[in-house]
Amino acid sequence: MTVTFGPDHIVFAGYEFPWASVHPHGVLTASRIRDCYVEVGPLEIRTVSGETLFLSWDDKPGLAEFCRRHDIPVVSRLDVWGNLFEPFLDTEFSSSEQSATDARLRAVGLSQSSIDTIRQRLTPLMHSYNFDSMLWEWGHLGLYELLKALNGHLVDPALPAALGDLGEVYRWAMEIADYGRAKAL
Template sequence: MTVTFGPDHIVFAGYEFPWASVHPHGVLPASAVRDASTQVGPPEIRTVSGETLFLSWDDSAGLAGFCRRHGISVAGRLDVWGNLFEPFLDTSFSAAHIAATDARLHAVGLSQSSIDSIRARLTPLMRAYNFDSMLWDWTHLGLYDLLRALNGTLVHPSLPATLGDPFEVYRWAMEIADYGRAKAS
């Protein structure tokens, strides 16, 4: 995946997620960018429509400059998927930490029932992605990891199909990611 920063747009080439608006090649006008994150990884663009698009680490400085030139906010927000996926990390958390994570998710509008339902739906996929694959990530899993798993990275190709229509799952994942919009991470 590569991007080129034009005077008033970003050109995506070889975008790896087939459900994205810019797959495999696309142009995103500056006016379609709501905000971005350049300090967490990988760098992200959030579109006006609520889609999160990823860039490579090498594009962080270019993204920051593009945002400055166009008055686009480089904002922190709660990493909803990072919080949802804590149970799938190769580590353990105290009861207080788990309660604090759930409180952050409640603060952005997710009920405990929703949290539990989302985690249950994705347990087979994320366990396969992090544990069965022997990735053993113990620091962070987020939306990017979910999309990689849905794309068949590190999981058996039949596993993502159990979640339903991949375009619908992608849309659902973007909606959940956007719960963090108004919150700083």
């Protein structure tokens, strides 16, 4: 996945997620970008349609300059998927930490029932991604890792297929990611 910054657009080459608007090669104009998140990698672009696109950490200077030139907000937001996937990390969380995580998710509009249903739906996939693969990630799993798992990375190919139409799953995942409220940095 590489990008080139043009005067008023970003060119994506080899974007790895087949359900994305820029897969495998695509152009994203500045006018289609709602905001960007550059605090940690992979970097995120949120489009006006609510799609999250990823860039490499190495693209941070180029993306920051592109955002400055086009007055695109650089924001901080709750990592909804990172919070949803805490139970799939190779880390123990106390009951008070678990309650705080769920409270953050409820604060952005997800009901406890939705939180539980999302986690239950993705348990086989994310368990396979992190534990069966022996990745043993203990710090962070988020939307990017979900998309990698949906793409068959580190998982039994039957697991993504069991979720149904992966294009629909991709759109559903983007809608959930968009629950995180952006705050200007």
